[in-house]
Amino acid sequence: xxxxxxxxxxxxxxxxxxxxxxxxxxxxxxxxxxxxxxxxxxxxxxxxxxxxxxxxxxxxxxxxxxxxxxxxxxxxxxxxxxxxxxxxxxxxxxxxxxxxxxxxxxxxxxxxxx
Amino acid sequence: xxxxxxxxxxxxxxxxxxxxxxxxxxxxxxxxxxxxxxxxxxxxxxxxxxxxxxxxxxxxxxxxxxxxxxxxxxxxxxxxxxxxxxxxxxxxxxxxxxxxxxxxxxxxxxxxx
Numbered sequence: 001x002x003x004x005x006x007x008x009x010x011x012x013x014x015x016x017x018x019x020x021x022x023x024x025x026x027x028x029x030x031x032x033x034x035x036x037x038x039x040x041x042x043x044x045x046x047x048x049x050x051x052x053x054x055x056x057x058x059x060x061x062x063x064x065x066x067x068x069x070x071x072x073x074x075x076x077x078x079x080x081x082x083x084x085x086x087x088x089x090x091x092x093x094x095x096x097x098x099x100x101x102x103x104x105x106x107x108x109x110x111x112x113x114x
Numbered sequence: 115x116x117x118x119x120x121x122x123x124x125x126x127x128x129x130x131x132x133x134x135x136x137x138x139x140x141x142x143x144x145x146x147x148x149x150x151x152x153x154x155x156x157x158x159x160x161x162x163x164x165x166x167x168x169x170x171x172x173x174x175x176x177x178x179x180x181x182x183x184x185x186x187x188x189x190x191x192x193x194x195x196x197x198x199x200x201x202x203x204x205x206x207x208x209x210x211x212x213x214x215x216x217x218x219x220x221x222x223x224x225x226x227x
Contacts, residue, residue, distance in 0.1 A: 033214065033215075040219075042207075044217070045214035045216070056214060090157075105160075107156055107157050
């Protein structure tokens with residue numbers, strides 16, 4: 001167990017709806033990043049948050065947005081869901097600033113868009 | 115742009131034997147990190163081994179070792195004495211500093227009893 005927890009574990013939505021996924025970082029970590037893993041693919045970087053501000057973004061449209069809270073937990077919000085948004089969403093936390101920074105991943109949220 | 119390529123979608127190995135998973139990457143940077151992650155059916159990404167590009171010595175972690183060829187941009191993972199618990203998806207990954215991790219498409223490893 002890494003100490004990174006994600007909720008819910010599974011979620012089913014319909015096209016056009018909005019969804020919020022949650023991540024609780026490992027204690028002491030100040031950075032959280034989100035990845036999308038489509039079936040049969042490797043994870044792709046969505047964005048990263050450091051001290052409550054977005055600190056890097058991948059090639060995802062603005063309908064993918066996020067928040068990081070003072071306790072370093074995080075949310076990923078996706079508006080106007082599309083069928084292609086069906087994927088496993090992984091959250092990873094770390095402590096930026098350490099020379100040997102390591103990422104710890106949660107077990108993900110499996111999102112199905114019908 | 116950096117890329118990571120895993121050319122073996124699936125591999126099988128007999129229990130207790132040795133298997134090597136291949137990975138190549140492309141980057142113009144000289145300082146970066148390379149990783150192998152394991153993703154079992156539980157879906158959690160587990161770090162198997164990590165290599166700093168500035169270190170010439172290949173990383174090892176118990177039964178897991180890498181062959182890091184910086185000039186060839188090659189980073190293979192060797193698993194010795196394969197065990198049933200090693201069955202999983204294995205992802206090769208690249209990271210520069212505190213930037214995003216770039217993953218390959220993965221190799222599914224089957225362990226045959």
